[in-house]
Amino acid sequence: MDMRLSGKVAVVTGASKGIGLAVVRTLLDEGAKVAAVSRKSTPELDALAGPDLLHVPADLMHPDAPAQIVARAAEAFGGLDVLVNNAGGPPPGVTLPRTSFLDAGEQDWYAVFELNLFAVVRMVRAALPHLLERRGAIVNVSSTNARQPSPINVDYCAAKAGLTNLTKVLAEEFGPQGVRVNTVSPGPVRTPWWTDPGGVADIIAERAGTDRDTVMDSAVPQMMGLTIGRLVDPQEVADAVVLLASPRSAGTMGADVVVDGGMLKSI
Template identity: 75%
Template sequence: MDLRLSGKVAVVTGASKGIGLAIVSTLLAEGVRVVAASRGSSEELEALAGPDLVHVAADLMEPDAPGLVVARAAEEFGGLDILVNNAGGRPPGVTLPRSSFFEANDDDWRAVFEFNLFSVVRAVRAAVPLMLRRGGGSIVNVSSANGRQPSPMNVDYGAAKAGMNNLAKALSEEFGPQGVRVNTVSPGPVLTPWWTEKGGAADVIAAMAGSDHDSVLNKVAPEMMRLTTGRLVDPQEVADVVALLASPRSASTTGADFVVDGGLLKAV
């Protein structure tokens, strides 16, 4: 299916690995010109190098950074059609998951909200005027199933993502009539470096459960979270939904939240 994305311009944050890398690769394959933002590059992102890809090194917790990243799209490619707010998760120096509300102090909460919500607010603030100049656009915020299912594990992160979901609804109401669609994608546990890297979620849970890294990824975590599919989500499965929402094929879809969670959420 032709997603009718060829020639569009996109900004993707958190682009060097995991879900963000899969999104960048997918959009490039659809003919999109992409500004990819992340703190640093990666071998995988560099392998995608070409005239349609610009990498911007940015720490999105810096207040000016989201706006500067969005501005590069106009500088490099003349405007902006798509914004994918994918950067999120644990801020630098923070260990997740946490198992209790009392494990996070005020500074921890501020850091999680800066990274997972305030950076999105700032990116949208910069992106919407550019989109309006082109008659519209698509904003896709990568949220989390934790934003819909409260839990004592990572309560600060879940609260930030719930705020993102509310933000998307509000933005869709204000700017939808002007052609800017805003949607969220809510992944469950995804097989990314957040889980797999040394000291990541798999190692933290292994220590809690008296297990080991590989057993957590393949058995303990899927069983603990009662995943219907019995496995963690593949990043490409999230990227495919993001690409569809970015596409004019989804012209009547706005203010929606698409769950890609392996069956984590059980409520209707």
């Protein structure tokens, strides 16, 4: 299926690995021009280098970063059609998962909200003039934790719930003006957040007295009730993101597309 993204300009945050990297790769395959945002590049992102890819090194925790990112993308490619707010998870200095609500201090809450919600607010503010002009699209990457509260990720859950709510509000206000706004909510995805040394898999393995491979291959899928029996692949999330970014989804507005391997059981 032609996604009708050829020549479109996209900004993707959290673009150097995991879901963001898969989104960048897929958009490039569809003929889009991509400004890939991350604190630093990776060999995997460098491998995609070409005239249609611009790496924008930026720290989204800095209030001025979003405006600078959008300006660079618009200058390099002549405008902006798609904003993918993918950056999220634990910011520098914060370790997730926790063991209790009491583990998160006030500064932890501020940091988690800064990256997972307030940075998105700033990105949207910066991008909206371009998106309104070109009747573009916003895709916010939220989480099933926005719907499924968890005491081990309480601050993250609250921030993602705010992001999902924000998406609905933006869709209601700017949809009539031609900007489509939707959310993709992944469940547990096999990304570096899980697989890196010291990542979630290692943390859970230490607490459970087992090894990281057992955690990812069987313990977590069973514990979280994943119907497919495995963690979700980043590409499976990227496919949903790119579909929502595409004019093929012109009738989809304010939706929350869940890609969670069957984790959420409620209607």
